[in-house]
Amino acid sequence: xxxxxxxxxxxxxxxxxxxxxxxxxxxxxxxxxxxxxxxxxxxxxxxxxxxxxxxxxxxxxxxxxxxxxxxxxxxxxxxxxxxxxxxxxxxxxxxxxxxxxxxxxxxxxxxxxxxxxxxxxxxxxxxxxxxxxxxxxxxxxxxxxxxxxxxxxxxxxxxxxxxxxxxxxxxxxxxxxxxxxxxxxxxxxxxxxxxxxxxxxxxxxxxxxxxxxxxxxxxxxxxxxxxxxxxxxxxxxxxxxxxxxxxxxxxxxxxxxxxxxxxxxxxxxxxxxxxxxxxxxxxxxxxxxxxxxxxxxxxxxxxxxxxxxxxxxxxxxxxxxxxxxxxxxxxxxxxxxxxxxxxxxxxxxxxxxxxxxxxxxxxxxxxxxxxxxxxxxxxxxxxxxx
Amino acid sequence: xxxxxxxxxxxxxxxxxxxxxxxxxxxxxxxxxxxxxxxxxxxxxxxxxxxxxxxxxxxxxxxxxxxxxxxxxxxxxxxxxxxxxxxxxxxxxxxxxxxxxxxxxxxxxxxxxxxxxxxxxxxxxxxxxxxxxxxxxxxxxxxxxxxxxxxxxxxxxxxxxxxxxxxxxxxxxxxxxxxxxxxxxxxxxxxxxxxxxxxxxxxxxxxxxxxxxxxxxxxxxxxxxxxxxxxxxxxxxxxxxxxxxxxxxxxxxxxxxxxxxxxxxxxxxxxxxxxxxxxxxxxxxxxxxxxxxxxxxxxxxxxxxxxxxxxxxxxxxxxxxxxxxxxxxxxxxxxxxxxxxxxxxxxxxxxxxxxxxx
Numbered sequence: 143x144x145x146x147x148x149x150x151x152x153x154x155x156x157x158x159x160x161x162x163x164x165x166x167x168x169x170x171x172x173x174x175x176x177x178x179x180x181x182x183x184x185x186x187x188x189x190x191x192x193x194x195x196x197x198x199x200x201x202x203x204x205x206x207x208x209x210x211x212x213x214x215x216x217x218x219x220x221x222x223x224x225x226x227x228x229x230x231x232x233x234x235x236x237x238x239x240x241x242x243x244x245x246x247x248x249x250x251x252x253x254x255x256x257x258x259x260x261x262x263x264x265x266x267x268x269x270x271x272x273x274x275x276x277x278x279x280x281x282x283x284x285x286x287x288x289x290x291x292x293x294x295x296x297x298x299x300x301x302x303x304x305x306x307x308x309x310x311x312x313x314x315x316x317x318x319x320x321x322x323x324x325x326x327x328x329x330x331x332x333x334x335x336x337x338x339x340x341x342x343x344x345x346x347x348x349x350x351x352x353x354x355x356x357x358x359x360x361x362x363x364x365x366x367x368x369x370x371x372x373x374x375x376x377x378x379x380x381x382x383x384x385x386x387x388x389x390x391x392x393x394x395x396x397x398x399x400x401x402x403x404x405x406x407x408x409x410x411x412x413x414x415x416x417x418x419x420x421x422x423x424x425x426x427x428x429x430x431x432x433x434x435x436x437x438x439x440x441x442x443x444x445x446x447x448x449x450x451x452x453x454x455x456x457x458x459x460x461x462x463x464x465x466x467x468x469x470x471x472x473x474x475x476x477x478x479x480x481x482x483x484x485x486x487x488x489x490x491x492x493x494x495x496x497x498x499x500x501x502x503x504x505x506x507x508x509x510x511x512x513x514x515x516x517x518x519x520x521x522x523x524x525x526x527x528x
Numbered sequence: 529x530x531x532x533x534x535x536x537x538x539x540x541x542x543x544x545x546x547x548x549x550x551x552x553x554x555x556x557x558x559x560x561x562x563x564x565x566x567x568x569x570x571x572x573x574x575x576x577x578x579x580x581x582x583x584x585x586x587x588x589x590x591x592x593x594x595x596x597x598x599x600x601x602x603x604x605x606x607x608x609x610x611x612x613x614x615x616x617x618x619x620x621x622x623x624x625x626x627x628x629x630x631x632x633x634x635x636x637x638x639x640x641x642x643x644x645x646x647x648x649x650x651x652x653x654x655x656x657x658x659x660x661x662x663x664x665x666x667x668x669x670x671x672x673x674x675x676x677x678x679x680x681x682x683x684x685x686x687x688x689x690x691x692x693x694x695x696x697x698x699x700x701x702x703x704x705x706x707x708x709x710x711x712x713x714x715x716x717x718x719x720x721x722x723x724x725x726x727x728x729x730x731x732x733x734x735x736x737x738x739x740x741x742x743x744x745x746x747x748x749x750x751x752x753x754x755x756x757x758x759x760x761x762x763x764x765x766x767x768x769x770x771x772x773x774x775x776x777x778x779x780x781x782x783x784x785x786x787x788x789x790x791x792x793x794x795x796x797x798x799x800x801x802x803x804x805x806x807x808x809x810x811x812x813x814x815x816x817x818x819x820x821x822x823x824x825x826x827x828x829x830x831x832x833x834x835x836x837x838x839x840x841x842x843x844x845x846x847x848x849x850x851x852x853x854x855x856x857x858x859x860x861x862x863x864x865x866x867x868x869x870x871x872x873x874x875x876x877x878x879x880x881x882x883x884x885x886x
Contacts (some may be wrong), residue, residue: 337715359821366827394600396603397602397603400603402604404603435603435850435851483592485596485598485599486596486600487592487831488828489592489827489828490827490829
């Protein structure tokens with residue numbers, strides 16, 4: 143199997159290289175980390191080194207906020223595995239807080255939808271919203287950004303080079319394409335688990351981590367949502383589940399809040415503002431987007447890659463450690479044993495009857511999902527491990 | 529959901545009042561179907577099979593199914609006028625099971641009508657169920673439609689009263705599938721006579737909707753997808769051009785047309801029938817009426833179960849199946865063909881093939 147995996151990656155890399163060639167000399171030869179598939183690039187947004195560099199600059203530019211203090215990187219900090227760990231929920235302009243824990247940009251390229259509730263279909267679209275969300279970067283509209291990128295000489299030169307456009311021809315399409323191109327370079331595999339599973343390095347995992355992996359696919363049933371396949375492991379099913387986080391606190395309000403959602407047909411822009419400013423509506427999860435009963439209190443399955451360095455956990459950052467997360471699942475979808483289960487809990491979430499030893503093993507397994515790039519963050523000095 | 533409009537005591541009271549429901553004048557009937565704003569919907573939850581383990585323990589899976597159906601029904605917009613629970617609230621008819629089920633149903637924020645299932649009946653012949661939910665069969669009128677609830681799970685007196693040493697054994701024998709000791713369901717002579725008299729008072733152009741637990745048609749005897757005196761009940765409905773029967777028990781989507789009578793089944797909240805084909809060791813001889821669901825996903829323990837909301841604005845049933853973790857389906861009467869049809873799945877080529885899992 144490991145040979146097949148290697149061959150597959152080889153083929154994917156070669157194909158990618160070929161398509162890169164077809165797009166011109168400037169395109170980037172992609173490398174695919176062990177355990178991950180090749181990143182899919184939108185046909186209208188191929189990668190080039192200059193575009194990636196431009197995207198990185200935009201990503202870190204604090205001028206795109208009303209206070210001049212907040213960039214994308216504030217909440218997606220490269221030195222914190224592209225999160226704002228250990229904040230529970232993110233801080234925008236004037237220290238305003240939203241309702242959700244910043245998901246890592248690392249491997250976001252593989253998600254089929256963006257944001258915890260999947261309200262955005264692509265990285266390009268996703269990048270539009272934090273600029274104009276009142277609790278994030280706070281702009282009224284995107285005009286201030288366009289003014290800067292059209293007039294700043296460095297930006298003007300970069301947009302001319304990358305997109306062949308200048309002045310009013312530069313729009314948010316080009317801005318978000320560059321940001322997305324940069325984000326698509328942030329992929330990380332090559333974890334001890336990948337070396338164990340896809341390359342057959344038997345000693346890449348400790349005995350506890352191996353037991354944890356067995357629990358992960360069997361008694362714990364984690365793999366049902368955090369998918370591991372024969373040739374790759376995204377650790378997400380790209381679906382939405384009510385796992386009893388957030389919703390449990392607003393159970394009595396669900397009828398009033400849900401009725402409000404079902405009666406009014408909000409645009410995604412309105413939903414974006416609402417979910418970050420109204421904590422109770424935020425907990426309805428994907429219902430705000432899909433308006434389907436199935437999605438009440440449901441949030442996207444996050445990847446587990448680098449999970450040990452991106453605490454705290456869950457969409458609202460309400461669980462501090464991986465042990466807390468395991469206890470929540472072991473209780474069948476309630477953080478405190480004996481608390482009432484919410485009416486809309488996903489069917490897959492049931493008490494697991496895991497022993498303390500087994501919980502420890504599962505946590506050990508998750509600690510084997512850290513990529514070498516972020517391994518330093520897992521060291522005790524960095525506060526990564528309990 | 530803090531204020532439950534119904535509690536168990538209200539259930540008993542409400543059910544007691546059903547017999548007193550007044551008959552609407554004919555003019556209202558015509559108006560109801562002339563003006564769309566007069567139309568209404570109702571919701572249907574069925575086959576919860578609440579199962580007692582011991583003490584305060586119940587089978588979690590079945591509890592979750594009913595809890596979710598009740599919670600979702602309470603969110604319906606626009607609000608349904610009432611809810612029908614289609615029978616088999618309990619698994620073995622015990623007081624614990626019926627009490628626990630009634631407690632969950634009491635969270636419905638609508639008036640609720642209940643139908644007797646065999647799992648509710650055969651322990652004490654519906655005695656405790658009656659204390660909670662009232663009469664075993666009854667009728668009422670609502671916005672120009674005549675609604676009838678039948679207890680269709682009766683059987684021969686000899687089987688019921690003389691055959692079994694204990695009530696518990698009688699219950700277990702009737703709960704079995706393909707059980708040679710079982711006995712076919714029937715409405716029975718006494719109830720048919722009541723129905724004849726009840727319908728005699730109803731104008732023949734009035735849409736009639738009959739709720740029963742078993743199908744008032746003969747599909748498969750071994751599982752009691754069957755009512756022994758179905759033809760005689762159908763004959764009583766014959767004078768009504770718009771006669772409809774809605775039944776539970778089968779835990780799957782079925783629909784059929786026999787002369788003037790349109791038949792629709794409802795889903796269970798507990799588990800689906802049939803189990804996936806790959807689990808069957810022998811031919812199941814299931815009704816050809818059955819359009820298979822795409823195979824239930826074992827991860828989603830609620831997949832292939834659900835509940836439904838129904839409108840009878842045309843005098844015929846348009847039933848939307850709210851299917852957990854699945855695509856909703858609509859089975860509605862098609863005036864052009866004169867029978868109920870699945871809006872999407874009627875052609876074999878359009879069906880989702882069963883998934884193969886390795």
